[in-house]
Amino acid sequence: MNELCTVILAAGQGTRMRSKLPKVLHPVAGLPMIAHVIEACRPLCATRTLVIAGHQADRVKQALAGEALEFVSQPDQRGTAHALLQTTEALAGFDGDLLVVSGDTPLLTSQTLADLLWSHRETHALATVLTTELPDPTGYGRVIRSATGAVLRIVEELEATQQERQIREINAGVYCFAAQALFLAIQSIRPSAVKGELYLPDAIALLRDRDGGVQAHRVDDPDEVRGVNTRAELADIHRILWRKSAERLLAEGVTLLDPERAYIGPLVRIGSDSILYPNVIIEGQTVIGEGATIYSGCRIRDSTIGDDSVILDGCVIQESQIGSGCHVGPYAHLRPEAQLRQHAKVGNFVEIKKSIVGEGSKVPHLSYIGDTAIGERVNVGAGTITCNYDGFAKHRTVIEDDVFVGSDVILVAPVSVGRGAIIAAGSTITENVPPDALAFGRARQVNQSGSASVFRSNHRKE
Template structure:
């Protein structure tokens, strides 16, 4: 099989974004644009990826890490100049090279695979990825000869009336015979208004040498979108969102209102799960089968088991085990595990804690830095007091214990199995197995107090 390489162009600053963030690092559905590009390039079967970096080079390297090799374009002198920076890495290689922009997050592996295969099947020296545009204004037109080979690529400002009527446009993605690519790049001139070296000039050089240049027209024009400003970024995100939601629905997930449901690219959802409107599911979240994710819930980087019910709640970097439920209006903060069949009611916050199976936390409670056993009842208004003003401390509560309403557990404290904590207590000492912990003032009634109040108050 022919060796395949890719050059990802990611050196431009992206001034039209009007952002401190490097352009290709702007996110589309939870991933930087350049990550989407690398994902699809890898899936298309490329053997080696070289990313051309410039502005924000370190940030791009941090995101992509070892998935790519890197070359630096110190001055942005055009796309041809950018690809030429990869000559020391790829110049002596034999095979096929894909050149793709890092701001084209909607291109799919299927399209790239078809483009590469088409190029190799026709033994072309270059192949241009094209698309049909109902309104091609502003795009470079692809002009074919009678044999359907590429005759030339004409920019809008240079097109004749006849050429401007052509609706096949250049997407800016190319495949080349690698050795011919770098030979031709050495011949590209910068005698233009911008004083830059343009990659499309390689096409003209190859044509002048009577080499075969093909064009592969993809089916979906939406994939061709290059993101240069915030408007295009929003358009890309909307298209990607529709694509992601469609994939989940095809896999057996019910999304009641796809237009108002936001699911990021790496999320996995099991079949027969129902997702209500205005839900956001982010990061590397995994959701099991037969779950109900209720309206206005937010789940980020978490693992949700089978048969879990989430009602208008927020879960981040945590796990909810099979059969558990939460909400409405509760918050699971990072590093928490909600066990099997656990009930987390309304207005409950859990942080850095484990709660074992069949435990019930009804409402209006804070559980922080704690380990709760099985079959515990946690009463309304309970607070696990985990912070002494300087350090965090942990609390443990054993199986089958009962915590009455409005109890404060001041960490560090351990409550053994089968213990009872009386309502209204502030627990500062360990409670033995089977004991009741009670820590509150004895009630005292002041007879006749009403009569002592000033007349205005009685």
């Protein structure tokens, strides 16, 4: 089997988006548009994946940091064939198959790409183009076939005749090529008479008469190959993506009380018998277990939620881990690296950041817990704050098992509270508390009999 290399075209500015953000970085369901394309390509196990970047290339590289990608620069964007020419040095000597995809097709699926690759290899073609039929093909290049159905060429709409514009089969902008044959062909591509650009589809006509020739693989669902060039098209992509996700989850045994108001990304996984109320946004690579309930107004991204957990209305959860049987909200905020062990409770108007809340522990009301490790069976009273920042650095707080923290307590890090200790309400704790100790960190109360009347009388005279 031939070696596979993937090339993702991501150099364009996307002027019709009217944005300072590169087109391929516009978010789709919580991920940059191009990230969906990368995910679709991943199961093909290409030996190398090259991203051709041009407009704001550094920003594109930064957004994709951590991925196993190679970047090729196309500072002047003079067409898709010109983009492939930029890979000549990087792919020197490569004699395998080249999969070329656009970075602005976030609905493309791994299965379609696998089918395209299989078709290309099965027919031993030099080039295989992905096509589909659209009721309205306006804006797309048309696939021109012979009387016998063979692919002859692809013509861009600007250069198509009136008759050719009636054709509904369009070029989806996804190809498989025999690499060496492609690089020979693109050397012969001439600039377009209309825009002066070098078009990759012109390679189809150049390769068709050579041994192996060209083939087309048609995808049945035209939505898969929708590109994004405008904000309106971006909105359409979201609607399609959310609908497909809802259909998938319903088939997998998840209850969506209003599927048309379930905003769930394609990489999200949810276990059976979970219930989602309307107007929930779940993005990124979130995983939710079985029997969980997510109430309205929640936004969850790149997080894990265990079986039978309940997330009440209005919660924001980002890059966090929630164990089974937990209870969160309403209106709680779990920031990155929050971890709730099983059966933990985080209540209304509580913010957790880079902290662990141990099994069976509770932070029920109006608290901020940052850079903290809370043990098991701990109760944190309303209004408690762990002061983790001294203006220069972050510091940790450790609260061991079976601690009771009274209301309105301030724990000034770095500080630790030993197992079984009790912190009196209203205390400011600046020193470590030993196990089983009762800690007071507040001024002694003084009651002055009759002073209230004197105080009021003096203020009236003023």
